[in-house]
Amino acid sequence: MKHLAERARQVIPGGVNSGQRSIPGLTDLVITHAAGARFRDSQGREFVDYHAAFGPPLLGHNDPDVSAAVAEAGRTVDLCGVGVTAGEVELAETLAELVPSVEKVLLTSTGSEATFHALRVARAATGRRLVVKFQGCYHGWHDAVSLNVISAPEKVGTHDPISTGILPEVLQATLVLPFNDAEAVRRAFAEHGDDIAAVILEPVPHNVGCLLPEQEFLETLRAECTRAGSVLIFDEVITGFRHHLGGWQAISGITPDLTTMGKAIANGYPVGALGGRADLMELFSSRPGGPAFFAGTYNGQPAVVAAALATLRKLREEPVHEHVFRLGERIRTGLAEVFASLDIPALVTGYGSVFVGYFMTGPARTYDDLLRNDANMFIGYRRRLLEHGVFELPLNLKRSHVSYAHTDADADHLLEAAASAASLARGDVLDLTDASTMGGADAHR
The missing domain is CATH 3.40.640.10 (Type I PLP-dependent aspartate aminotransferase-like (Major domain))
Known part of the structure; x- marks a missing residue:
């Protein structure tokens, strides 16, 4: 029996129903289950999900x-x-x-x-x-x-x-x-x-x-x-x-x-x-x-x-915002410490439950500032996070999200994974010639 992803590509352009869902390096990703802060795929892999479908499930999947x-x-x-x-x-x-x-x-x-x-x-x-x-x-x-x-x-x-x-x-x-x-x-x-x-x-x-x-x-x-x-x-x-x-x-x-x-x-x-x-x-x-x-x-x-x-x-x-804001701040602070300890230039920013780590120095006031972001490092780091069961969308400039279902243990795991992923990503050289790899808008809106 053909793999579902291969079958999808036979009848769906690109094998997905919205732009930005087909990710270089993850073209065979078939989601089979989602609950709380996690999803699983057809290969049995489980990921702690910080992508969260570009943000809708604030309460977590299948609340x-x-x-x-x-x-x-x-x-x-x-x-x-x-x-x-x-x-x-x-x-x-x-x-x-x-x-x-x-x-x-x-x-x-x-x-x-x-x-x-x-x-x-x-x-x-x-x-x-x-x-x-x-x-x-x-x-x-x-x-x-x-x-x-x-x-x-x-x-x-x-x-x-x-x-x-x-x-x-x-x-x-x-x-x-x-x-x-x-x-x-x-x-x-x-x-x-x-x-x-x-x-x-x-x-x-x-x-x-x-x-x-x-x-x-x-x-x-x-x-x-x-x-x-x-x-x-x-x-x-x-x-x-x-x-x-x-x-x-x-x-x-x-x-x-x-x-x-x-x-x-x-x-x-x-x-x-x-x-x-x-x-x-x-x-x-x-x-x-x-x-x-x-x-x-x-x-x-x-x-x-x-x-x-x-x-x-x-x-x-319920104290949804209190919970996600606290975890968001903890993650932002922790990531900044991780990158600093590795002497990796980074600016970790966000608001409330949203966090993003740009690999650059200086402020982020305007889009022009973001042109300094190291896209190779940004995408490579997120690809390395996948090896630790952490899913942040591996496309340039994309934000990540905390939900009500995420826990302190999830935050601990992310910070541990970040140290390993960032260290390894420094040596990665990616092919960024595909424009879709560079990132785009939330095309599912």
Whole structure:
């Protein structure tokens, strides 16, 4: 019988159903079981999982409370495609209660859909053409924002699409600015402010690891958008609920006009959301007469809604954030000590449950700073971690995550493995000619 991975490649392009899932050196990875902080593959290998599917399972894989809620939903209600369910109402009320910017909210199936609709309604509301995004931020697969995520040095400062097949005129309607550069924002608004429909950003650009935002930068965005009548969109698909129940906007005190959410809402079940000012949200055609079309057969699917409600309930009632923040800080501190003891240049950073070790010196304020990262060491180190049963995605600049299911023993094991992996990786010379090896965006969004 053919190996499952080989069979997959016969009928699925590349053998996987989303970009970034086929990893050089791990092309025969077939997942057979996942629970808590671990997964197993068809070869019987078990890994402590710090990749966590780019971040959704904040509670850990197959959380029993979430699974029970999904099973109960399957016994009581199904997708009917008309009206609304009690669960949808409760979830919308919960999101409006938790997230400062959310007055009204609509559910989607993915984060990409949420950001797509956010840009569409911003243009509908303003009648303007231009969108501003930032180098290193990823907002999904749609054309207007499919550019300038992980760019080669010679591509920074130019339009750098992540896909072919995008119309040049679509790309020309997107302005790309450096993250954390308040002066660049002011210049862009001085020149184009009357035609800027929206500014969209990850408040923490986690698609390149972790660039923490400077408060002046966020305040400038809010002030310039308010002055010009542009829509400020926080893409909190990653930061929402993992960093705070109210998202990064609750941490920073900067309230956007629209917020997109996903990933940690439902602990791995496919849900996204778009919420914000009522006057903007009322423009969608979910309200009869709304001029901005909005639809999705699977929006508000009962099992997914049940997963979201169970996840948010647990986040509110149990010390999830306390646990993952403590472990995250312990891991960041421990990794910095390990690399220093080996005299390996490294910058370990992150926030809360997210950690990443760049192999470079100096600060990490902007994407330009990350061009100093030693990609050979970054990827080689993570490949060596696999030998110790530790899974951090072996692609350049990818972040790692702690879940509620991880333990202090898991952290101890990671730090022990890190010392061995880093020592061995110093002597590895990798073939990084394959662009996919260099890393990309969270293509499953």
